[in-house]
Amino acid sequence: MTASAPAKPAVVTADAGPAGDRGRGLRRVIAYALLISYSLLMFVPFAWTVITSFKTLPDSTRLTFIPQPITLEAWEYALTNLEPSILVLFWNSLMIATIVTVSNLVLGSLAGYAFARLRFPGREALFVVVLATLMIPDQLRVVPIYILFSDIGLTIGIGQYIAVIVIMAISATSIFLLRQYFLTIPRDLEEAARIDGAGFFTTFWRVMLPLATPALAAVAILQFQGTWNSFFWPIVFLKNVGHLTLPIGLTFFREAGGLSNNWPPLMATVVVATIPILVLYIFFQRYFVEGIAAAGVKG
Amino acid sequence: MAVAPAVKSQRIGERSEALAGYAFVAVPMVFFLVLQIGVLFYAAYISLWDWNIRSGPEEFFGLRNFERMLSDSIFHTAVRNTLYYTLLWVPLTMALGLFLAVIVNQKIRGQTFFRAAFYFPAIASSAAITVLWIFVVSPGGLFNEIREVLGLNPLFEALGYRPNHNWIGDYRTALNSVIILNTWTTSGTFMLFYLASLQSISNEVYEAAAIDGAGPWQAFWRITFPLLKPGHFFVATVGVIGGLQLFDQARIAGGENGAPAYALMTVVLYLYNALVPQLSPGYAAAVGLVLFVIIMVATLIQRRLFGGAPSW
Numbered sequence: 001m002t003a004s005a006p007a008k009p010a011v012v013t014a015d016a017g018p019a020g021d022r023g024r025g026l027r028r029v030i031a032y033a034l035l036i037s038y039s040l041l042m043f044v045p046f047a048w049t050v051i052t053s054f055k056t057l058p059d060s061t062r063l064t065f066i067p068q069p070i071t072l073e074a075w076e077y078a079l080t081n082l083e084p085s086i087l088v089l090f091w092n093s094l095m096i097a098t099i100v101t102v103s104n105l106v107l108g109s110l111a112g113y114a115f116a117r118l119r120f121p122g123r124e125a126l127f128v129v130v131l132a133t134l135m136i137p138d139q140l141r142v143v144p145i146y147i148l149f150s151d152i153g154l155t156i157g158i159g160q161y162i163a164v165i166v167i168m169a170i171s172a173t174s175i176f177l178l179r180q181y182f183l184t185i186p187r188d189l190e191e192a193a194r195i196d197g198a199g200f201f202t203t204f205w206r207v208m209l210p211l212a213t214p215a216l217a218a219v220a221i222l223q224f225q226g227t228w229n230s231f232f233w234p235i236v237f238l239k240n241v242g243h244l245t246l247p248i249g250l251t252f253f254r255e256a257g258g259l260s261n262n263w264p265p266l267m268a269t270v271v272v273a274t275i276p277i278l279v280l281y282i283f284f285q286r287y288f289v290e291g292i293a294a295a296g297v298k299g
Numbered sequence: 300m301a302v303a304p305a306v307k308s309q310r311i312g313e314r315s316e317a318l319a320g321y322a323f324v325a326v327p328m329v330f331f332l333v334l335q336i337g338v339l340f341y342a343a344y345i346s347l348w349d350w351n352i353r354s355g356p357e358e359f360f361g362l363r364n365f366e367r368m369l370s371d372s373i374f375h376t377a378v379r380n381t382l383y384y385t386l387l388w389v390p391l392t393m394a395l396g397l398f399l400a401v402i403v404n405q406k407i408r409g410q411t412f413f414r415a416a417f418y419f420p421a422i423a424s425s426a427a428i429t430v431l432w433i434f435v436v437s438p439g440g441l442f443n444e445i446r447e448v449l450g451l452n453p454l455f456e457a458l459g460y461r462p463n464h465n466w467i468g469d470y471r472t473a474l475n476s477v478i479i480l481n482t483w484t485t486s487g488t489f490m491l492f493y494l495a496s497l498q499s500i501s502n503e504v505y506e507a508a509a510i511d512g513a514g515p516w517q518a519f520w521r522i523t524f525p526l527l528k529p530g531h532f533f534v535a536t537v538g539v540i541g542g543l544q545l546f547d548q549a550r551i552a553g554g555e556n557g558a559p560a561y562a563l564m565t566v567v568l569y570l571y572n573a574l575v576p577q578l579s580p581g582y583a584a585a586v587g588l589v590l591f592v593i594i595m596v597a598t599l600i601q602r603r604l605f606g607g608a609p610s611w
Contacts (some may be wrong), residue, residue, distance in 0.1 A: 018438065033408075033577035035402065035407075035413055037415060038339075038417075039412070039416035039417070039460060041446075042417060042419045042420055043416070043419065044441075045420075045431055045432070045435055045441070046419075046423075046431070047434070048431075048441055049431050049434075052434070057324045060439075061439025061440070061444075062435075062439075062444070063441070063444040063445070063448065075360075090322075097484075107326055107327050108327075110323040110324070110326075111323055111324045111326075111327045111328075113323060114319070114320045114323035114324045115324065118317075118319055118323065119313070119316055119317065119319030120317035120318075120319075120321055120322035121317065123320065126324060126328060129327075129331055129332070129336065130327070130331060132335075132336075133331050133335040133336070134338065136336075137540070137544060137587075137590065137591060137594060138544075138591055139544060139546075139567050139570055139587050139591075140338075140339060140342055140587040140588065140591045141335065141338050141339070141342070141346055142570075142583075142587070143342055143573065143580050143583045143584040143587055144338035144341035144342045144345060144584070145334060145338055145347065146352075146574060146580065147320055147341075147352070147580055148338070148341075149349070150352060150353075159393070166330075167334065168332075169330060170326070170327045170330050172331070175327060191404075200315070200316065200323075201319070204323075210429070219479055223416050224421065228424065229423070229424035229425065229427075230424075230425055231424065231425050231546075231550075232546060232547070235550070235571075236571070236574070236575060244564050246424070246426070246427075247424045247425070247426030247427065248426070250426045250427065250430050250551075251426060251550070251551050254430065254433075254551070255554060256583065261437075263434055263437075266430060266434070267431070267434065269430075270427045270430050270431050273423075273424060273426065273427040274423045274424070275424060275522055277424070278422070278423075281415075281419070281422050285415045288418065288422065289414060289418060290417070292418075292488060292491045292492075292521045293491045293492070293494065293495045299336065
């Protein structure tokens, strides 16, 4: 139970002394052993997914940690036999996530800067509107948006993509995170730019935006991950099989694409759907952790 | 007289600053006012009609869409499942998240690694992780294999679960399997939320407690836990709102019917069915409004429960 205590070192001094030291050393070893086992438990299902993707179907339901035999059959099947091809799905996911991310960066930084620095009547009221949107559940919006969009042709053909992109084009979280960051940048620099005769856009573009790189990176990563993983809006709007994103494709393969119990290729598809985010997480882990915490404290 | 031009140019400066401000926020504000605020009124309007997805309103229904909900037993099942899920999943994930947060808030070696590891399950998409989970708890899956190796099968047999039990495919265990899955994946996110509040508690409080002879266990329950009240409120609110909107895992594991035997039918899945496969937007909008009311009531109850609104 020691591990659960808020072990500010000062609190534990009660059991100092040689005997206490030995007891503490042992407890420390046990605590670390537990921590490491729990951490491993976090990775096990993912590791199992990767292992399974190199197995044959009969082997996939056995507890073998090294596939017997190791085979690329499942990968071959997943890459060539699926309809639609997972390469198409990958491309769809990548396009949507990239466009949504760029759009959030552009619109979010402009608005975030204006809410942080520019004075205009109604600014506070508009910002309240921005924050209020965080409390409106998507499920309440989906029906009217679906009807509006079907009236203007965004529920058929390529319009389905545009629908998903437009809905996610700007989020209150992006604006909020960037505004908070702009508030922390000292005013001196932009005032100097103003005195030199720079307009508001030039000041924003040349002076403030480069200074906001860490916040832009955090927003970019959170948005990319959120859009890449998104399920609700894509499953409502993406109907043409060739238009699906990876998460919707996975659902489709299980239900209609004949992969319901064919575990190895299904797991290969799961790996493909997860790898880009995994790579982002390995390289930019800090931004995930800090971005979530910052978005959480917003209030 | 020399003052006048200066005042005038200042006023021009203010006006151009205001214009720039409006220009900078214009596009997002149009999006929000139309696609977030405006559609709410539209949703309320649609819910009063028998609405055809192509031709628009057909017959004024008044409250008939709402009455239909009351008399549909599948909707009742959806509400029951959603409440059951939320009432179990939120406290479980809060407890695990707080536990993990307290651990990684200590000055331990490898703190950054543990934080990253505990958050790891939250990064993958709900679709990928649910499909993975379906495999793990399938008859020949990892979970059943491991309990056999550990010799736990007699215990499970006594509880009525056969060695090749299909955990997410059996109506008795399907929803609980989703609860465990989501507790696992979301605990890292809740950990990060709690971590932010833990770091706002000053060390001096603990030092004072240590002088008074409080052990770590007491310090946790007497100091940390009560001081985390704003954190509890935030995490519980976010959790309940998210829990009441359970959809992805239910749709992926249970299909449109929340199979088996509607065990995975949730309110949002029910709404989705009314809108997309059944093309009945008036009814779907009514379900959306009811869900919104349920969410608001739940949030207000929590406010009461946590003793008034915290400062934020």
